[in-house]
Structures are given as structure tokens and as C-alpha cells.
Amino acid sequence: MLDSLLALGGLVLLRDSVEWEGRSLLKALVKKSALCGEQVHILGCEVSEEEFREGFDSDINNRLVYHDFFRDPLNWSKTEEAFPGGPLGALRAMCKRTDPVPVTIALDSLSWLLLRLPCTTLCQVLHAVSHQDSCPGDSSSVGKVSVLGLLHEELHGPGPVGALSSLAQTEVTLGGTMGQASAHILCRRPRQRPTDQTQWFSILPDFSLDLQEGPSVESQPYSDPHIPPVDPTTHLTFNLHLSKKEREARDSLILPFQFSSEKQQALLRPRPGQATSHIFYEPDAYDDLDQEDPDDDLDI
Amino acid sequence: MFVELNNLLNTTPDRAEQGKLTLLCDAKTDGSFLVHHFLSFYLKANCKVCFVALIQSFSHYSIVGQKLGVSLTMARERGQLVFLEGLKSAVDVVFQAQKEPHPLQFLREANAGNLKPLFEFVREALKPVDSGEARWTYPVLLVDDLSVLLSLGMGAVAVLDFIHYCRATVCWELKGNMVVLVHDSGDAEDEENDILLNGLSHQSHLILRAEGLATGFCRDVHGQLRILWRRPSQPAVHRDQSFTYQYKIQDKSVSFFAKGMSPAVL
Numbered sequence: 008m009l010d011s012l013l014a015l016g017g018l019v020l021l022r023d024s025v026e027w028e029g030r031s032l033l034k035a036l037v038k039k040s041a042l043c044g045e046q047v048h049i050l051g052c053e054v055s056e057e058e059f060r061e062g063f064d065s066d067i068n069n070r071l072v073y074h075d076f077f078r079d080p081l082n083w084s085k086t087e088e089a090f091p092g093g094p095l096g097a098l099r100a101m102c103k104r105t106d107p108v109p110v111t112i113a114l115d116s117l118s119w120l121l122l123r124l125p126c127t128t129l130c131q132v133l134h135a136v137s138h139q140d141s142c143p144g145d146s147s148s149v150g151k152v153s154v155l156g157l158l159h160e161e162l163h164g165p166g167p168v169g170a171l172s173s174l175a176q177t178e179v180t181l182g183g184t185m186g187q188a189s190a191h192i193l194c195r196r197p198r199q200r201p202t203d204q205t206q207w208f209s210i211l212p213d214f215s216l217d218l219q220e221g222p223s224v225e226s227q228p229y230s231d232p233h234i235p236p237v238d239p240t241t242h243l244t245f246n247l248h249l250s251k252k253e254r255e256a257r258d259s260l261i262l263p264f265q266f267s268s269e270k271q272q273a274l275l276r277p278r279p280g281q282a283t284s285h286i287f288y289e290p291d292a293y294d295d296l297d298q299e300d301p302d303d304d305l306d307i
Numbered sequence: 308m309f310v311e312l313n314n315l316l317n318t319t320p321d322r323a324e325q326g327k328l329t330l331l332c333d334a335k336t337d338g339s340f341l342v343h344h345f346l347s348f349y350l351k352a353n354c355k356v357c358f359v360a361l362i363q364s365f366s367h368y369s370i371v372g373q374k375l376g377v378s379l380t381m382a383r384e385r386g387q388l389v390f391l392e393g394l395k396s397a398v399d400v401v402f403q404a405q406k407e408p409h410p411l412q413f414l415r416e417a418n419a420g421n422l423k424p425l426f427e428f429v430r431e432a433l434k435p436v437d438s439g440e441a442r443w444t445y446p447v448l449l450v451d452d453l454s455v456l457l458s459l460g461m462g463a464v465a466v467l468d469f470i471h472y473c474r475a476t477v478c479w480e481l482k483g484n485m486v487v488l489v490h491d492s493g494d495a496e497d498e499e500n501d502i503l504l505n506g507l508s509h510q511s512h513l514i515l516r517a518e519g520l521a522t523g524f525c526r527d528v529h530g531q532l533r534i535l536w537r538r539p540s541q542p543a544v545h546r547d548q549s550f551t552y553q554y555k556i557q558d559k560s561v562s563f564f565a566k567g568m569s570p571a572v573l
Contacts, residue, residue, distance in 0.1 A: 025505065025508040025509060025514075025535075025537075026535070026549075028509070028537060053509075053510065055475070055479045057479075058479075077471075077475055077479075078475050078479075079475070080471070081421070081468060081472075083421075083423050083426065083427075083472055084472075084476075116509075118506075118509070122464050122467065122502070122506070123464060123468075159505065159506075159509045161501070161505040161508075162502055162505050162506055162509070186548075
């Protein structure tokens with residue numbers, strides 16, 4: 008599952024945390040798509056180009072196009088000409104392409120962009136970039152686009168994260184226990200139920216992905232074939248199923264609170280002597296019958 | 308410089324890694340002993356140090372530095388230390404007319420958007436000088452502390468931008484190191500501080516987090532220090548290691564011990 012994340016295309020969110028950083032997984036996925044012969048663009052805002060390219064061999068490095076927004080993103084240093092339109096301009100420029108080669112765009116990181124740009128603008132651009140292959144008209148000439156966005160979850164409120172995750176085709180949330188990294192993958196395919204899955208992995212020094220079995224403690228209850236499954240319905244103190252006879256008997260029974268026409272008739276028929284009833288009242292010995300002051304026994 | 312802390316971090320002034328950002332963070336305790344440690348560490352390593360001190364005066368750091376065996380006054384005269392004294396400069400910014408932008412210019416402007424003047428001060432201070440042989444090994448930027456900038460009215464993103472540029476210049480271009488301190492208020496309502504702290508945590512290579520004891524004040528254990536390594540270039544098995552030690556601050560040193568192993572307890 009983890010190794011076929013980019014097969015679907017669309018936006019893939021990598022949600023990481025301080026304890027479980029996601030850049031190595033991003034680099035592993037970038038390496039994978041570079042090896043598949045895809046065109047790979049990297050929008051680098053958080054680390055330098057050298058640091059990102061570190062660990063890749065020259066063959067892969069040659070296939071990566073690095074758009075450097077790390078050195079001077081706000082044009083403070085004025086070292087070189089800033090990219091027109093900033094990072095979003097670069098993203099939009101990636102949209103305008105006509106070649107049929109599949110493209111992977113890695114955003115390192117989406118959090119950097121989200122902190123500095125309006126959420127709606129960013130979502131619109133992301134939508135335009137990740138859905139350009141499904142545009143009517145030129146769909147035949149443009150290849151599949153995958154956008155990999157690294158998102159540091161702690162930095163954003165639920166609103167922007169929710170907006171991005173509703174845009175995303177696939178969400179990968181990183182976590183782990185006992186030094187072992189895991190990825191929880193939520194995948195939404197069009198017209199299908201979303202699937203979710205947890206996978207354990209590690210990243211090798213050359214940034215290839217190594218899928219692993221989970222820690223033995225967790226996987227034991229699911230993997231042991233020797234324990235026969237227990238049927239919880241075998242030793243019940245009540246009947247779960249009825250025979251035909253029992254069902255008929257149940258259906259013919261009239262429950263005491265059921266309102267029938269006979270019952271209605273019986274209630275509406277006037278009984279003899281009902282109209283001439285009397286109330287007999289016998290006063291108590293200590294009753295106060297003084298009409299002048301009815302409250303004189305209250306001792307106020 | 309505390310030798311025990313160097314042992315825990317597996318470093319010495321002679322063989323420190325370069326191009327790294329270290330985040331110091333304190334929650335419910337005072338983490339300034341870490342700032343004093345790194346100040347004396349890098350002065351002893353013969354680095355060119357730019358110290359942006361917004362919390363205490365020069366004489367305060369100087370007195371503590373003397374106890375740790377470094378003379379800040381001499382370092383400043385030699386040109387090894389560039390000291391920005393926030394407390395004094397703040398007064399200058401407000402009451403004196405400035406010809407060129409002051410590093411803390413944002414104090415004067417009602418809606419200053421960024422910390423560009425402060426970054427330019429840092430860049431100017433750490434710029435390599437071309438005169439003859441290199442006197443200093445590599446540049447280092449120290450900030451004590453960044454939370455003050457938030458209190459002075461800057462937004463978290465503006466402070467993150469400042470750190471971004473410092474990283475690009477000091478860590479990447481000049482292959483130097485950065486050490487910054489941020490308070491963790493532990494208050495869920497202080498969103499700006501949380502954004503700053505988390506944003507920096509994601510960028511740093513090493514996080515040292517000093518925490519007060521959950522059980523309250525203690526005479527023999529002053530707090531605990533959590534060390535979190537973030538090494539993105541290494542395989543998952545060896546990265547993100549975290550250790551926790553308890554510490555006791557003494558007159559001229561800090562002793563560290565495993566949790567619950569204080570000499571006073573045993």
C-alpha cells in the first residue's frame with residue numbers, strides 16, 4: 008500500500024509530527040517515482056537543496072528539478088531574481104504543461120506555505136495542480152499528476168487541516184511505537200468506500216522503503232491460526248431464532264396495551280347508573296368548618 | 308560549559324557538528340543554564356559568536372560566564388563575540404534618532420511586518436572577514452530568547468521567517484550553528500507561542516527540553532532534561548532517539564543522573 012501511494016495520482020498528504028518526522032518518507036517516495044521515470048519537481052521551502060539531495064545517487068539527483076525557496080523566499084537578501092509569484096507562481100507554472108510524462112510534485116513543506124499564504128488560495132492552486140489530468144479537453148495529452156505534501160500537523164488548526172484533507176486523495180499519518188515507524192494510510196478512491204490501513208516501515212540510508220511486519224505484540228491476535236474462532240452464540244440463555252409454530256403463537260397474541268375496536272366499544276358504552284352517582288362526604292371530627300375565617304387553624 | 312552535558316550529547320568543543328540548529332525549550336522551570344552552557348561552549352570552541360540577548364544584561368551573562376571559565380568582555384574586545392543587548396538597545400531605539408535601521412527597529416514602528424533589520428544585523432556580525440588567515444572556526448548564532456519577540460508584538464510567522472533566514476545564512480551558507488531558546492508556557496491558549504515552538508521543533512536537529520518536576524519543587528533535583536535527536540538523514544531505526552535525565556544545578560556545574568537516581572534519594 009505504502010509503495011503504491013503515488014499510483015492513484017492526486018494529492019497525497021503526509022502528516023508528520025515532531026517525534027516522527029516525515030521528510031525521509033517523502034524522500035523515499037520521491038526516489039521511487041524518479042526511478043519509475045517520472046518527472047519530479049520539488050518545491051523546497053524548508054531545507055536547502057544540498058540537504059534534500061543528500062543521500063540520493065547522482066542518477067536520481069539528475070532527474071530531480073529543485074525549485075529553491077529556501078535561500079531567499081521573501082527576497083530579503085536580494086541575491087537573485089525572485090521567482091515571479093513566489094512558490095504559488097512556481098506551482099502554477101508546473102500546471103502549464105503538455106507532455107504526457109507522469110509528474111510528481113513534492114511540496115516540502117505544505118506547512119510552510121500554509122503559514123504564509125491564505126488557505127483558500129493554496130487549496131485552489133493545489134486543486135488545479137492535482138486535478139489537471141482530469142480536466143476535460145486536454146486530458147488526452149497530459150499525464151498523471153501526483154502531489155506529495157508534507158504537513159506538520161501541530162502547526163495548524165483543525166480548519167486548514169480539514170480543508171486540505173478533504174482535497175486529498177490519500178492521507179498518510181505517521182506515528183510509531185518502540186522506535187518503529189508506522190504509517191496510517193487513508194485512501195479515498197472515486198466511487199468507492201475509503202480504505203484505511205496501518206503499515207510498518209523503515210527508511211534505509213539510501214532512501215529506499217523497507218516494509219515490515221508490525222511489532223509482534225500488536226500483530227499476535229490477528230496472525231495466530233491455531234486458536235479456533237469462538238462462536239459467541241453457542242451458549243446463550245435465550246432463543247435467538249423462532250420455529251414456525253412459535254412465530255404463529257407470538258403473532259396471534261394480543262398484548263394488553265394494544266388498542267382494538269372491541270376495547271374502544273367497551274370504553275364508549277355508557278354504563279347504567281353512571282349518571283346518578285353521588286358523592287358522600289362525612290366531615291372529620293377536627294375539620295374546620297368556620298366559613299368566616301377558613302385559615303384560623305394555621306396559627307399565623 | 309558543563310562537561311556532563313557534553314558527555315550526554317557526545318560532543319566536545321573540538322569536534323562539534325556544524326550546520327545544526329539546536330532548540331532549547333523550558334517548561335515550568337528556568338532553562339537559562341543551557342544558554343550559558345552553549346555560550347561558553349562555543350567561545351571555547353573558538354567560534355565567532357553572535358549573541359542576541361533579549362532577557363538579561365551583558366553583565367549578567369558576563370558574571371555567569373566567568374564562573375564557567377570564559378571572559379565575555381575579553382571575547383568582545385577580541386571581536387569574537389558580538390553582543391546585542393536587547394534591554395539597552397530597546398531604550399536607544401525609542402529615544403534616539405537613528406540614521407540606519409536599528410536591529411530592533413520593529414519596536415519603533417506601529418505595524419512592523421518583519422524582523423529583517425535584526426537578520427541583517429546577524430548577517431553583518433557573522434560575515435566572514437577577508438583579512439588574512441581565518442581567526443575563528445565557524446560562526447554561531449545564539450538567541451535568548453525568542454518568546455520575547457512574541458511578547459514585543461511580533462507574530463509567530465515573522466519570528467519563524469527570521470529564523471528561516473538565519474538558518475539559510477548561518478547554518479547553510481556559512482556552515483555554522485544556531486542555538487535558540489523558546490519558553491513553553493504549557494498554556495493551550497497561547498497559540499502564537501505554540502506555533503513558534505512547533506515550527507522550530509520541526510526545523511531543529513536537536514531539541515533540549517528542560518522541564519520542572521511534575522511533583523513540584525525539590526532541593527536535590529531541579530528538573531529533568533529531555534534530549535530528542537532529529538536526524539532525518541539516518542534510517543528510521545536510529546533516528547528520533549529520546550532520552551530523559553534529571554539534573555541538579557550546582558554553583559559551577561550541573562550534574563545529570565538517570566530518573567529517580569539522585570544521590571540524595573539513593
